Amino acid sequence: MKKVGVVGLGNMGRGMALSLKRAGFDVSGFDASQDSVQKLAAEGVKPCASIAEMTGAVDVLILSLPTSAIVEEVVLGAGGVATNAKRGLIVIDTTTADPNSTRKVAAALAECGVGFIDGPVSGGPKGAATATMTMVLGGAEDHIAAVQPVLSAISAKQVHVGPAGAGHVTKLINNLLTGVHLLVTSEAVRAAEAAGVDKTRLIEALSGGSGKNSATLTNYPTWILNEKFDSGFTMKLMRKDMRLALELLRSKNISAPVANEAGRLWAKSEESIGDAEDFNRIVQFVDTH
Template sequence: MKTSYPVIGFIGLGTMGKSMARNLIAAGYSVNLYNRSPENLLDLVNLGGTARDSPMAVAKVSEIVLLSLPDSKAVESVVYGEKGLLEGLNKDSILVDMTTSQPQSTRKIAEDLRQRGIHMLDAPVSGGPKGAAEGTLSIMVGGDEKTYLKARPLLEVLGKKLFFVGPAGSGHTLKVINNLLYGTLFIASCEAVALGVKAGIEAETLIDVISSSSGHNHAVNVKFKEKVLSRDFSPGFTLSLLHKDMTIALELAESLNIPLETTANAYKLIDRENQGPLQSLDHSALIQLFEKALDIEVKKHPNT
C-alpha cells in the first residue's frame, strides 16, 4: 500500500465496480468498500480492501470516493439516504460518479456538495466488463478541471483513454449520447445481419466481412463476435441499463426540443422489450427477436 496515494472509497461493486476496485487495490491504493449486498465484497477484502458498513463510514475515512451504481436513483439514495455520503464526506474530499447517471441529478448533487466544500466529478465509462477488468476503459469526465487533475492518477489506473469534457454533468451527457448512438447501431446491426443470414450468407463470414468494411461498428465488431455468435447472453451490459441510458438521452433531446427520428425509432423496440424477459440479460439477446421473425439463427459455423 503506497502511503503517498489518496485513500479511496468505492461504492457499488457489481459487474463494473468490482473490477475497477480490484485494479485500484492491485495498484497499491488503500480502498474502503461498501456494497448493498456485503457478501459480494468478500473477494475484494481477501485482496486487501477494507469493508465498511455504510456509505457514510466509507466517506469518513476516504479522500476520493468512487461510485459505480445502476442509475441516478441509486446514486441519490447513497448520497442523501440515511448513513449516506453526505453524512460522512470531509471538506475538500472528491466524489467521482462513474455511474451512467442523469446529468440533471448530477448537477444538483455537485452543487449540494460544492456548498459544503466537497468536489464532484462525473466520470462515466465505456469499454464494458472487459475494459473494466483490463483497466482500458474510456472515461469521460465532467466537473472542475483542477479536481480532475487531482483525480487523474487514479483514473489512469482504470482507463486508458481519459477525456475532460466540460463542467458538471458533461461527462454524463456525453455518455448517454454515446449510448443512444450505440443502441441504435445495435438494432440496425441486428436488422442487417439477420437479413444477410436469411439471404443465405453464413453468419460468421457476414460478420467478419462487415467488421472489415464500411458498415463496421462496435455492435458487429465486438458484440456479435463475442456474444451473439457464441450464444452467450449472460450480462455484460444488460438491456435494462441500455434502456436507462437511451431514455436519459431522449429526455435530453425532448428538453431541448430536438426531434430524433432514427434513434427514437430504435428506442421503441428497446423500450417494449425492456418490459419483458430480456430485461436482465445482456442487450445482445435482442438478436433473438430478429431470429424469431425470420426463422434463422446467427451462430458459429458448425466446423469452427
C-alpha cells in the same frame, strides 16, 4: 490522494476496486450486499460498514451504482456522503446517470466543500478488471488533475468533455448509438442470411468496410455469434439508458426520428426479453406489429 473508497461492488465496482489495489492504493469497499464486501475483503479491499464510515476516511470516493435515484440516496440521503464528507474529498460518479440529477448532486456537494466528477465508463466488467476502460469526464479541471492517478489506475483513456453533467450527457449519447447499432445490424444480418450470406463472414466483411460500427466490431464477434450473451450488462440497464438518452433529446427539442424508433423497439422488447438478460439479446427481438 492514496485512500480511495468504492461504493457499489458489482461487476464494475469490483473490477475498479481490484485495479486500484494492484496500483498501490489503500482501497475500501461498501455495498448493500455484505457478501460482495466480504469477497473483496479476502482480496485486500478493506470492508466498510457504512457509507458514513467510508466517506470520513478516504480522499477519493468512487460511485459505481445502477441509477441516479440510488446515487442521490447515497450522496444526499441520511447518513450519506454530503453529511459525512471532509472538505477536500473528491467524488467520482461512474454511473450512467441523468445529467440533471448529476448537476443537482454536484451543486449539493460543492456547498460542503466536496469536488464532484461525473466519469461514466465504457469497457464492461473486463475493462474494469484490467484497467482498460475509457472514461468521459465532466467537472472542474483542477479536480480532474488532482485525481489523475486514480483515473489512470482504473482506465486506459480519459476524455474531459466539459463541466459537471457533460460526462453523463456524452455517455447517454454513446449508449444511444450502441442501441441503434445493435438494432440496425441485427436487421442487416437477418437480410443477408435470407439472401444466402453466412453471418460470420458478413460481420467480418462489414467490420472492414464503411458499414462498420460497435455492433460489428465488438458485440457480434464477442458475445452474439458465439451465443455467449455474457457481457455483464443487462437489458434493464440498457433500456434505462435508452430512455434517459431520449428524454435528453426531447428536453432539447432535437428532431430524432431514428433514435425515437430505436427507443420504442428497446422499450417494446420488454414484452419478450427479461430485464436480467444480457443486453445483446436485443438482436433476437423482432417487432411483428
